[in-house]
Amino acid sequence: MPLPSEPLRSLGFLTIGLFDEADPAGGHESTLQLVELGERLGFDSAWLRHRHLQFGISSPVAVLAAATQRTRRIELGTAVIPLGWENPLRLAEDLATVDVLSGGRLNPGVSVGPPMHFERVREALYPDTAESEDFGFARVRRLLDLVGGKPASDFRGTEGIEAFSDRVQPYAPGLADRMWYGAGSLGSARQAAENGMNLLVSSVVKAEEGEDFGAVQLSHVRAFRERHPDGARARVSQGLVVIPTDSATPAQRARYWEYARARLPRTAAPQGPARLLFAPDLVGSAQEIAERLHAHPAFREVDEVAFALPFTFGHEDYVQILTDIATVLGPALGWRPATD
Template identity: 45%
Template sequence: MSIRTLHFLTPGNFADDDPYAGLEATLQLFEYGERLGFDGAWIRQRHLEHGVGSAAVFLAAAGQRTSRVQLGTAVIPIGYESPFRLAEDLSLADVLSQGRLQVGFSAGTPPHADLIGDLVFDGDWRSFDLSYHRIARLRDNLRGEFIGGPDTVIQSPGNVQRPRLQPYSKGLVDRLWYGGGSLRSVRWAASAGLNFLAGNIVSGEGTDDFVAAQLAHIREYRAAVGRPARIAVGRVVVPLDSADPATRRRYLAYAESRRERTLKPHGERRTLFAPDVIGTSAEIVDRLRADAAVQEVDELRLELPYEFNRSEYEQILHDVVHSVAPALGWQRS
């Protein structure tokens, strides 16, 4: 195996009574990750929670605080978004970052729709198309094709032009991702020309083994995509090396509290969860080398736990860059 591209994904937590402090700490974590040499820094988009509700706005700010690192989001629930207006926001943020955005999506009924669906939409949102097609519409908008016929123009002060999405950011359409957890979703991502995010949750289709299910998804995507495309695998990785004794105990207790969910499928979709990868750097390297899904790709994304603080995130990123990733073949940019 050889990991060529190393990313991290952070939840972007903040306190209810002081959101600025938490968001500023996350921006500083992006800066820190860039200094360490990470290839990508990603944010989760979360609604109604103490997290980033608009990834495009946050990444526009992150683009002004960094100069090299790729800026990603995993994932934007497309159900709440206008395919044209979101395309405008993402394109603007991409131009401001000089072409560094990596944008992940999910389809279907978005989280908390029963609470905010009526606040987001005019009309009965339950009858709206919240499917993959909504992502395809956004993708098509990002192509920058002209709107209207060949003679259609718009006028603005000092300018007459053919209308299209503005600003148009060439290349952004090739940096779209889909967070797929089923065979159906990975087939659609391949057919739509999106890159593939393989995370910590999958549907068990024909197997109760998480890695076997995810490996099948990766191979299905690769067989169906028919062109060079990126595949990134995500894992919760928590090195103990430079943590103090109290923090090590906290990390181990955290992992133990989540172990039960990894032991069996859940619900009608037989949802499977990946175990957290926690231990010394040497132990983590051994486990990742033995992970057949990780072996199958050259992009690894560290998924930082929701419950930790900035200093703990920095310790994790530091240990991964210095002790884990080089042993997997990664080289600092």
């Protein structure tokens, strides 16, 4: 089996945190239990997706605040917060607060662009300013400046008995260095680099340079590092859906293969007007998945991953998948579990 240039250094997982509309507490509790399990298994990081007006986590920062009180070591990330839904100043306050609660473990991932289905939500989201809102990268720049401690106000001092700061409080040293950008295009990878961010390469990319997913993802990694101040040392985390079956029951294996089979046609060619390329789901034994990853051109140039859990499985399925990733697949990739 061909080996990557370096063993896998950081192993994380990503979950959408689905819940039943009639029992939202149950789904959120399941997500928190998975984060706790991830820490016990030695994962380096746990990441939450972001879903608005759906039955998935709409406020990952709030859920991660809860996770900070149930874990001690594992890093906690968002992949990703769509900034079109956010006020950068308020978000900076929330991120800094959760980072302080975590002891410096928060890894916020963000993206830009108009909110999904903007025409359907614009009156609720921006009733007075929809036409003038800027959904470009300037929104990220505002967030980075505020998280980094640049002034948000022209006043610092005391009024009566109240003290006021001119920058976001609490101030979280080091948080600015743990900001990530979720890039699906060459241009966004370059912008992330030019702004000194870390890069989350997506399992969905635009077919700009070709129609081979691995080659396109690799081009994002290389373009990012070419423009980043840290060059080859700039942090990149790869995201793919990975489903090892080593300890799965026959029923689970059948369900996993059917899930991947149903999603496979979308990986054959670019989809829709945006010409989106989707990565195939990797299902099989840990040894089989390791071989496919070692042959993946982008994986061979990274030493961090955040493997995505499938959207629609049950809690017991996620427990099995995470356990196999940590105990079988991770070691096959040269990874060693973290210890307290």
